[in-house]
Amino acid sequence: MKLFCFPHAGGFSLYYAFLRKYEYQHIEKIFVFDYPRNNFTFNGTPSDFQQYVDAATDYIQANKGENEPFMLFGHSMGAYIACEAGLAMQNKYGKAPLGVIVSGQNPPYSVTLGKHQEMPTDLYAFAKRLGGVPQKILDNKQMCEKLYKFAEADMKAVATYKPTQVSGDERLSCGMLLHGTDDFIVDPAYYGHWDKTFCKIFMDKVFTGDHFYFNNHRDEIAPLLDNFAEVLSKETK
Secondary structure, X not given: OEEEEEOOOOOOHHHHHHHHHOOOOOOOEEEEOOOOHHHOOOOOOOHHHHXXXXXXXXXXXXXXXXXXXXXEXXXXXXXXXXXXXXXXXXXXXXXXXXXXXEEOOOOOHHHXXXXXXXXXXXXXXXXXXXXXXXXXXXXXXXHHHHHHHHHHHHHHHHOOOOOOOOOHHHXXXXXXEEEEXXXXXXXXXXXXXXHHOEEEEEEEEEEOOOOOHHHHOHHHHHHHHHHHHHHHHHHOO
């Protein structure tokens, strides 16, 4: 089983390096994708976000191997990308992920209902409220400006997101939901709409903490992913 991870807006693979430190029994290899932002163009249309999904899908196809099982993991913006790339792999290319882990995000259908993350007017204040940005970056003006440049592009792209509408067997087979108790991004009013994306939910796990709850629960996340992989592997035999 391979696991592909997709970072949050403004995020990089470095944020998720902790996932590689665990000795997995059921996950062979972990890939963490860095969005090729410098190759993207932005024009304020849904194609802005779609290029992230297309790049993620290409990355999965290039690395998953022939007929090898795989799972997807996405946090925040990455959760939407994981869902959309998973749907593309399944319904366009006939190579469905066994499972998708979504972290710190509302169901894609919430966007259809009008729940959308608008581009914040003060990105610095927004990042401080989210948490998760290392203090050494916040204290370094040059690093901060570079990070916010990427985050701004990502957030503008997310604002153009138009979820793929699916039903029945077109939905992803199985999902795992993770988020923090104090995550202001996740709105309980929309949580019931995950059934528009997944045929079933394996687990809905809530941790203490904010949007970046995993910073204080790193030792707990990897075993959950490994257990998910084990269950999915057994179901396909």
